[in-house]
Every structure is written in structure tokens, then in C-alpha cells.
Amino acid sequence: MGKKYYPTIGLEIHAELKTQTKMFCGCKNDPDEKNPNVNICPICMAHPGALPVINKKAVENVIKVGLAIDGKIADFTEFDRKNYFYPDIPKGFQISQYKYPIVSGGHLADFDVTRVHLEEDTANNKHDRGNFSLIDFNRAGVPLMELVTEPKTFEDAEIAAKGASIFAKEFQLVLWYLGVSEANMEKGEMRVEANISVSEDKNKLGTKVEVKNLNSFKSVEKAIKFELDRMIELLENGKKIEIIQETRGWDEEKQKTFSQRKKESSQDYRYFPEPDLPKMRLHEAFDLEKMKKELPELPQAKRLRYKNDFGIKDEDIESYINDKELGSWFEEIAKILNDKDKVKIASNYITSDYLGLKKNNPNTKITKTQNFAELINLLANNKISSRAAKNILAMIIVKDESPLKIATEKGLLQKNDEGEIKSLVEKIIAKNPEVVATYKTGKENAIMSLVGKIIKESKGSANPQIVVNLLKDLLK
Numbered sequence: 001m002g003k004k005y006y007p008t009i010g011l012e013i014h015a016e017l018k019t020q021t022k023m024f025c026g027c028k029n030d031p032d033e034k035n036p037n038v039n040i041c042p043i044c045m046a047h048p049g050a051l052p053v054i055n056k057k058a059v060e061n062v063i064k065v066g067l068a069i070d071g072k073i074a075d076f077t078e079f080d081r082k083n084y085f086y087p088d089i090p091k092g093f094q095i096s097q098y099k100y101p102i103v104s105g106g107h108l109a110d111f112d113v114t115r116v117h118l119e120e121d122t123a124n125n126k127h128d129r130g131n132f133s134l135i136d137f138n139r140a141g142v143p144l145m146e147l148v149t150e151p152k153t154f155e156d157a158e159i160a161a162k163g164a165s166i167f168a169k170e171f172q173l174v175l176w177y178l179g180v181s182e183a184n185m186e187k188g189e190m191r192v193e194a195n196i197s198v199s200e201d202k203n204k205l206g207t208k209v210e211v212k213n214l215n216s217f218k219s220v221e222k223a224i225k226f227e228l229d230r231m232i233e234l235l236e237n238g239k240k241i242e243i244i245q246e247t248r249g250w251d252e253e254k255q256k257t258f259s260q261r262k263k264e265s266s267q268d269y270r271y272f273p274e275p276d277l278p279k280m281r282l283h284e285a286f287d288l289e290k291m292k293k294e295l296p297e298l299p300q301a302k303r304l305r306y307k308n309d310f311g312i313k314d315e316d317i318e319s320y321i322n323d324k325e326l327g328s329w330f331e332e333i334a335k336i337l338n339d340k341d342k343v344k345i346a347s348n349y350i351t352s353d354y355l356g357l358k359k360n361n362p363n364t365k366i367t368k369t370q371n372f373a374e375l376i377n378l379l380a381n382n383k384i385s386s387r388a389a390k391n392i393l394a395m396i397i398v399k400d401e402s403p404l405k406i407a408t409e410k411g412l413l414q415k416n417d418e419g420e421i422k423s424l425v426e427k428i429i430a431k432n433p434e435v436v437a438t439y440k441t442g443k444e445n446a447i448m449s450l451v452g453k454i455i456k457e458s459k460g461s462a463n464p465q466i467v468v469n470l471l472k473d474l475l476k
Contacts, residue, residue, distance in 0.1 A: 010195035017143035024052030036136035044141035058143035061180035071106030157228035387460035
């Protein structure tokens with residue numbers, strides 16, 4: 001590749017909001033409903049004369065998101081009609097927001113946010129029925145929040161794809177922490193669309209292509225990378241004219257994008273204010289200062305606190321950020337231990353050994369914080385070896401009892417008595433003349449083989465440092 005190309009990415013993310021009822025009617029908002037067309041009524045099915053009513057909780061949820069990303073909450077806002085005809089839209093238009101979104105501006109994970117607005121979701125098309133399609137209207141009218149980012153220019157395609165995926169993940173975390181959406185991508189509760197362009201000039205945007213149907217973070221990365229590579233290849237071959245403004249889909253099976261339709265502009269939707277809904281004055285309807293104060297600790301703030309208070313590894317921090325229950329458990333243990341070095345040891349055991357055991361046995365339960373803290377204290381105070389600690393951990397997640405009790409009963413308490421350990425060392429030396437001979441030829445690493453055998457013989461109870469010192473003395 002001769003020239004330097006600058007990719008620019010903008011994201012549009014839709015998330016279904018967690019409310020009891022739909023956006024403009026009293027029908028149940030239930031993403032897990034298996035029976036088709038049961039959560040419907042004359043309003044969400046657009047029967048003549050049926051009038052919508054705004055779901056205040058949905059508006060409140062969008063305001064929370066706006067406050068969390070430091071966006072500006074509109075004083076005046078309204079709903080608009082977005083006119084387009086698809087079989088999954090009962091009205092023949094979608095109630096959305098255009099000129100006056102609830103949230104303007106904001107910032108998250110290296111992207112500036114343009115707006116966050118509220119609309120209603122469409123129905124579900126079912127295309128797996130032979131020569132015809134069916135429509136399930138249970139989802140029609142569910143509160144749907146859309147976040148739109150500003151376009152961001154990156155140095156190369158890989159960094160661009162990764163940056164977009166990081167943003168989407170971070171936004172999902174914010175939604176979880178605020179409790180406003182389950183944002184489950186597999187269920188379609190969060191959908192990502194990427195606006196992609198490439199230019200030789202860092203300060204100019206190329207022709208924009210929108211890629212839809214991105215239902216996992218891996219798909220976000222792969223689709224953006226594929227599309228950027230496709231565009232760059234066309235530019236390299238002098239086929240700039242072939243890059244047209246269009247909507248493309250992502251084919252997970254073929255791992256490539258495909259053309260769907262020419263991209264619409266806002267004029268095509270003929271937006272106008274929704275006449276059946278009142279205008280809203282949000283600063284009067286909500287106590288924004290109180291809402292701001294009541295926001296939970298958000299992922300980025302938690303990351304900084306964990307780094308400052310505990311000094312643990314970034315990978316460990318991400319484990320706790322992504323699993324709030326695990327993070328709370330870790331914090332309780334850290335409070336009991338009240339020692340930065342011990343907390344680091346605890347974190348290592350949680351994110352490697354405990355999560356490893358949990359992965360192999362999904363029914364593994366979190367142990368009592370007191371017992372886990374006791375295990376770390378025994379290890380940090382050289383009362384047990386690391387091997388014994390791992391064995392005890394595997395026991396206490398099955399039967400949650402005192403690690404000291406287990407260590408005493410199983411003979412796992414570390415032996416520091418040199419006389420007792422010496423007889424064990426002499427026994428292993430006598431049994432392994434070949435290893436001893438190898439060590440004496442100058443291959444010092446051979447001693448570790450003897451250390452391992454001694455530790456094993458002692459069931460992990462012999463202090464490794466004393467073992468090494470005794471071996472060196474006896475093999476002089």
C-alpha cells in the first residue's frame with residue numbers, strides 16, 4: 001500500500017430500555033416473551049383513533065444516560081414523526097426525535113457524543129418460514145434509546161475497529177451500571193451501526209457507508225475492519241467512484257459486508273412534530289441536580305478508585321468492572337485484609353485461580369469473604385504454601401469452611417522446622433542420585449526438580465525457601 005489512508009468512524013447505538021411498559025401505551029415490555037403478538041393493544045398496533053401517552057420512566061432513563069456522559073439535558077424537547085414504510089412499523093411512521101433530542105453532547109471512551117434521543121422500537125420480522133415472512137408485534141413500541149457519536153478519525157483500520165468496539169462495550173457497561181437497559185446484544189436489546197469512511201486527507205471525510213446488523217462486539221470489529229479494507233482497496237485501484245453512500249449489512253457466515261440499499265437522508269423521512277403528543281419541559285418535570293447526585297459510581301470512576309486504592313493490575317480491574325457481583329466480593333475481602341500487598345495477592349487468586357475453578361464448574365459459588373480473607377492471611381504470613389492455598393481454595397468453594405481448619409486437618413500448614421524438613425530433604429536426595437549428579441555437574445536448575453519432589457512429599461507443607469537452603473547445604 002503506497003498512500004496513507006485515514007479511517008473515520010461514527011457510531012449509532014440503539015438500546016431497548018428496561019421499563020415495565022412500552023413507550024406510548026400500557027402493554028408489557030417483555031423481551032423474553034416467547035408467544036407472538038400477545039403484548040399488543042390498539043395503540044401500539046396503530047388502530048384508528050388510538051392515542052399515545054409518553055412513558056415518563058423511559059424519559060427519565062435517557063436523562064440518566066445523558067447525565068452519566070456529561071451531556072446537556074434539553075429544557076425543551078418533543079417527539080417527531082419519522083415517515084417511512086416497512087411491514088414492521090404498524091403506523092407507517094415511527095415516533096422518534098429529530099430537532100430537539102433529550103440529550104446533546106457528552107463524551108465516553110474517546111468518542112464525543114452528538115446526541116441521545118428516544119423513540120419506539122419496530123416489530124420483529126421472522127423470515128424462516130419458507131416462501132413468506134411473519135411479523136411479531138410484541139417488540140413494536142418498546143422504548144428505544146439511540147446514541148449517536150461524532151465521527152472520529154483514526155491512524156489506521158485496526159485501531160479504528162478496536163476503538164469502536166471499546167466504545168460499544170463501555171456504553172453497554174454504563175447502561176448496566178445505571179440499570180436502564182439489559183443491553184443484551186444476542187437478544188437484540190442493543191444494536192450497533194457503524195458509519196465508515198476513508199480519506200487520504202486527515203481533515204476531510206470520505207464517502208460515508210453505514211454498516212448495520214452488528215450484534216456482537218466481535219462483529220463490530222470485524223465488519224469495520226473489512227469495510228475499511230474494502231474501501232482502501234478500491235481507492236488503491238483508482239476506483240473511488242465505486243464507493244457510494246449506502247447502507248450495507250454484515251454477513252456473519254461469509255465474514256463480509258454486502259450492499260442493502262442507497263442511504264436515506266433526513267429529508268427522505270419528512271420529519272415533523274408528532275401532533276398527538278405534548279411538548280416536554282424537562283427542567284421543570286425532573287430534579288436534574290438530585291438525579292445527578294443519585295447516579296451510581298460509573299465504570300471509569302471505579303477503575304480509577306481501584307487503581308488508586310488497591311494498586312491491582314488493569315486486567316484484574318476489568319474483571320471486577322464487568323462482573324459487579326465479583327467486584328463487590330473483592331471489595332469486601334479488601335476491607336477485611338486492610339493491607340495493599342495482601343489485597344494484591346487476593347486479587348491474583350480471585351482472577352486466576354477462583355475464576356479458573358468457576359469456568360470449569362459454572363455452579364461454583366462465591367465463598368464467604370471471611371474465609372477467603374483467612375486463606376490469603378495464611379498464605380501471606382507463610383502459614384501455608386501457594387500450592388496448599390490453591391488446594392484449599394478448591395475445597396472451600398465446595399464446602400465453605402475455615403481454611404485454617406482445613407489446613408490443620410489435612411496437614412497443609414507450612415512446616416518451618418528445619419530439623420523436620422531436613423530428614424525429608426535427605427530422604428529425597430537418597431532416592432534421586434541421578435538428579436543429584438546432574439546438579440553437581442554445574443546444572444543448577446536440576447535442584448528445582450528435587451524441590452518439587454520434596455514439596456510433593458510434604459503435601460505442600462514444607463517451606464520452599466527452607467527446602468532450597470537445606471538442599472544447597474547438603475549438596476555442597
